[in-house]
Each structure stands twice: as C-alpha cells, then as structure tokens.
Amino acid sequence: MDASVSSALRLSSNPTIPGRSGTRRPPNLVATSRHPSGAAAARLHAVSPSPSSSPPAAAPVESFGFDALKETFSVDVAAAEARPLDVPLAAPFTIASSRLESVSNVAVRVELRSGAVGWGEAPVLPSVTAEDQPAALAAAGRACKALAGVPTAPLGALLQEVAGVLPGHDFASIPIVAPNEAAQLAAKYRGQGFQTLKLKVGKNLNSDIEVLKAIRLVHPDCSFILDANEGYTAEQAIEVLDRLNEMGVTPVLFEQPVHRDDWEGLRDVSVVAMDKYKVAVAADESLEVIDAARKANVALMIGGMVETRIAMGFAGHLAAGLGCFSFIDLDTPLLLSEDPVYGGYEGLFVVKKE
Known part of the structure; x- marks a missing residue:
C-alpha cells in the first residue's frame, strides 16, 4: 500500500494561567492585555467561562457540509475585536522577496453570547499580502464592528455582512x-x-x-x-x-x-x-x-505564512479533517522566539501510515 500522511493535534490536558502554576482550566481561549515581556501584543490562555454563562444550545445540523452549516448554524455575537499580534523570531527569516525579523500579524477575538470564544489570525507579509499590519488591523477592526452589530443570524448571513465591509478587489x-x-x-x-x-x-x-x-x-x-x-x-x-x-x-x-x-x-x-x-x-x-x-494521483501540500499556533491550529485541523495532503508544512510557530498562545494544542505531528 502506498504510504499516506495524516496529521494529528495533541490537545493540552493541563493548560495553566501565567503566575498560577498548576491551576487547571478548561480550554476556552481568551486574551490578557499583553505578554509580560512586552514582546508579544496578545498572550492567550485558557480560563474558566463566566459562572453566568449558559452552555450553548445545540444547533440542528443536517450535514457536515460547510454550505449546510452556513444555513443551519445561527450565530449571536456579543463582542469582537482585532489587536496587533507582534512576536519576535528566533532568527531572521529570509525569502526571495523579503526578510522578516518578527511577526507583525493581526489577531481577532470573537465572543458569542453563549460564552464561547473563538480566535483567528490574519498573517501579514507586505511583499506577498500587499497589506501591512496597520492596513490589516484597520480592515479587521471594521469587520469586528460589523460582527458585533449584527443580531442573531445564520452563519452565511454573518459572513456576507463581513464581506460587505472588508476591502474589495483593487482591480x-x-x-x-x-x-x-x-x-x-x-x-x-x-x-x-x-x-x-x-x-x-x-x-x-x-x-x-x-x-x-x-x-x-x-x-x-x-x-x-x-x-x-x-x-x-x-x-x-x-x-x-x-x-x-x-x-x-x-x-x-x-x-x-x-x-x-x-x-x-x-x-x-x-x-x-x-x-x-x-x-x-x-x-x-x-x-x-x-x-x-x-x-490524478497528484500529491498535495498544505502550508502557510509565518503564523502563530492560532492560524496553524486551524490549518492542522483542516489537514487532519481532509486527510489528503502528502506534505504538511505547518511549522512556522517553531520559528518564533516565544509562544504567544497558552493552552490549545501542544504540537502538530505528522504520522506516516504504511
């Protein structure tokens, strides 16, 4: 049998809060103000949900397809914000078009009225993405403002609302x-x-x-x-x-x-x-x-920009869910001199199956 490659995420069973060694928390991600060293603009960790938070109601899902999810999954956003995500690299990272000394991305935090919190990351590499961090931060801020102002709506309608405020094509x-x-x-x-x-x-x-x-x-x-x-x-x-x-x-x-x-x-x-x-x-x-x-028996590869474990975690889940990538290049968190994320997965492993 031809060798195939799949990926697996190992979840942390004992995430802790900085300064409270050994304190166990369930893996809901939220953010503190800044990393104590000041080098990372957002430090994420796992904390308990608010006592007043009620568990989210189960949404009826007819299939696992994303198109069906956009119609059947309702979203009620309580708050959304964008913030700089600045992390130094362990060593300069050079490609043909640019040289990076640090990551200057954008983190997005969305909280639902149910108490659920989700994080996203927008990578910024001006020679590739065209936008610099201020432009990406401004665009993400407009999207967050639109999200917070929308009443309960299907996921698809919410995505359309965001698309309406993000910059369009420059052509x-x-x-x-x-x-x-x-x-x-x-x-x-x-x-x-x-x-x-x-x-x-x-x-x-x-x-x-x-x-x-x-x-x-x-x-x-x-x-x-x-x-x-x-x-x-x-x-x-x-x-x-x-x-x-x-x-x-x-x-x-x-x-x-x-x-x-x-x-x-x-x-x-x-x-x-x-x-x-x-x-x-x-x-x-x-x-x-x-x-x-x-x-066509063509090998596929999944990769990314220079990103933290926020973006790489999503990419890892995508790779594991689709299970069709022969090459998985999701190693950029290893290039960072410090990790701005607490909790979540501890590592992305490639498992080769014979």
Missing part, C-alpha cells in the same frame, strides 16, 4: 466583449482610479489579443490579470504569454489557464509562465481541486 473586471466595448470599460475604470484590470479571456485567442490592444490604447499604464476560466489549451495559454511579451505586456497573474483536469497542461503553463516571464499561475479556485488531484 476592475472586463468580461468577454468586443474590443470597442472593452476600451470603453477600460476608460471608465481608469477614470475611477483602477490601475489593474482583470480581463476575461479564453474563448478566442486572436480576439483576446485584439481586446487587450484596444484596452492599452485608452489605459496604457494599466496592469492585467488574465482569467481564462479553463478556456485555453496549454499551447494556447503559452502562446498568449508569448504574444503579450512581444507587446511589452507582462500579466501580474494568469488565472485558470487550462481545464481543471489538465494537470500536465497546468504544469507546462506554470513552468513557462514563471521561468520565462515571472508570471504566477492560479489553478482551480474551489476545493474540487482536491478530488481532481486524488484522481
């Missing part, structure tokens, strides 16, 4: 239209301040090139994201990149260039795009890619 989309209509849209978007245009392509290669030429006449300095929606063959996708290069155009992203089942084609396009033109390629945008990878 405008142009559908597959005639060149003159595309030029009119591009001129309008230029007047509105958009410097990046997402161009739908993939039905006809030559028509796509003509549309792009027309857009360049009215918005010569714009950047492009190409979204083929699986419309090209691998050969056509590579030809598009070649012809754009002849025009002096380098897309910032090439999205879904080939059919989701064409793994060899996706590989070929990705290699040419990155090695020859330094263009990133985005694959299929849904979890269906997991099923397709399994059928």
Whole structure:
C-alpha cells in the first residue's frame, strides 16, 4: 500500500494561567492585555467561562457540509475585536522577496453570547499580502464592528455582512466583449482610479489579443490579470504569454489557464509562465481541486505564512479533517522566539501510515 500522511493535534490536558502554576482550566481561549515581556501584543490562555454563562444550545445540523452549516448554524455575537499580534523570531527569516525579523500579524477575538470564544489570525507579509499590519488591523477592526452589530443570524448571513465591509478587489473586471466595448470599460475604470484590470479571456485567442490592444490604447499604464476560466489549451495559454511579451505586456497573474483536469497542461503553463516571464499561475479556485488531484494521483501540500499556533491550529485541523495532503508544512510557530498562545494544542505531528 502506498504510504499516506495524516496529521494529528495533541490537545493540552493541563493548560495553566501565567503566575498560577498548576491551576487547571478548561480550554476556552481568551486574551490578557499583553505578554509580560512586552514582546508579544496578545498572550492567550485558557480560563474558566463566566459562572453566568449558559452552555450553548445545540444547533440542528443536517450535514457536515460547510454550505449546510452556513444555513443551519445561527450565530449571536456579543463582542469582537482585532489587536496587533507582534512576536519576535528566533532568527531572521529570509525569502526571495523579503526578510522578516518578527511577526507583525493581526489577531481577532470573537465572543458569542453563549460564552464561547473563538480566535483567528490574519498573517501579514507586505511583499506577498500587499497589506501591512496597520492596513490589516484597520480592515479587521471594521469587520469586528460589523460582527458585533449584527443580531442573531445564520452563519452565511454573518459572513456576507463581513464581506460587505472588508476591502474589495483593487482591480476592475472586463468580461468577454468586443474590443470597442472593452476600451470603453477600460476608460471608465481608469477614470475611477483602477490601475489593474482583470480581463476575461479564453474563448478566442486572436480576439483576446485584439481586446487587450484596444484596452492599452485608452489605459496604457494599466496592469492585467488574465482569467481564462479553463478556456485555453496549454499551447494556447503559452502562446498568449508569448504574444503579450512581444507587446511589452507582462500579466501580474494568469488565472485558470487550462481545464481543471489538465494537470500536465497546468504544469507546462506554470513552468513557462514563471521561468520565462515571472508570471504566477492560479489553478482551480474551489476545493474540487482536491478530488481532481486524488484522481490524478497528484500529491498535495498544505502550508502557510509565518503564523502563530492560532492560524496553524486551524490549518492542522483542516489537514487532519481532509486527510489528503502528502506534505504538511505547518511549522512556522517553531520559528518564533516565544509562544504567544497558552493552552490549545501542544504540537502538530505528522504520522506516516504504511
């Protein structure tokens, strides 16, 4: 039998509060003001729920699917807040585009009226995420304000409320239209301040090139994201990149260039795009890619940014629940010089099953 890899989380059976060694607490996460050393902006630990808190009522769940959960699980938010999550690294962490001396992420705390508390983490790496910590903190703050102001609602409605206040895309989309209509849209978007245009392509290669030429006449300095929606063959996708290069155009992203089942084609396009033109390629945008990878016997990997155990804990549960990742790269908490989280899981272990 081929070796498979799964992950398991070991939960702490005896979480303690700083300064109260040996005090046992159930694993509900809340936050103190700051770490005593001042190096970490949020220190999390396990404490007992308020005596007045009543246990949450069981919500009827018809299936384990997330779509069903969004409709059947009701959420009543009592409070939500965002705060800086600053933790020094044990040593500088260098990648091709940047060098990190410390983690400057954003932690989010949400408390329900039932007394349940949840934590989230937004990683920040400006060379990758575009946002710096102040921008991410401001966006998370707006989302928290929206959460706290919503009455009891299904999870799906709550997520829509949050999506409505978070920053939208910093680009405008142009559908597959005639060149003159595309030029009119591009001129309008230029007047509105958009410097990046997402161009739908993939039905006809030559028509796509003509549309792009027309857009360049009215918005010569714009950047492009190409979204083929699986419309090209691998050969056509590579030809598009070649012809754009002849025009002096380098897309910032090439999205879904080939059919989701064409793994060899996706590989070929990705290699040419990155090695020859330094263009990133985005694959299929849904979890269906997991099923397709399994059928094609393609190994999957899950990783993350430089994050604490808040984000890595969620990623570990996701990896364990899906059970389809051959490579699990969730080790960034080991890079931190101190752990800003008390309680929770003690370690993420990779178990190889023969």
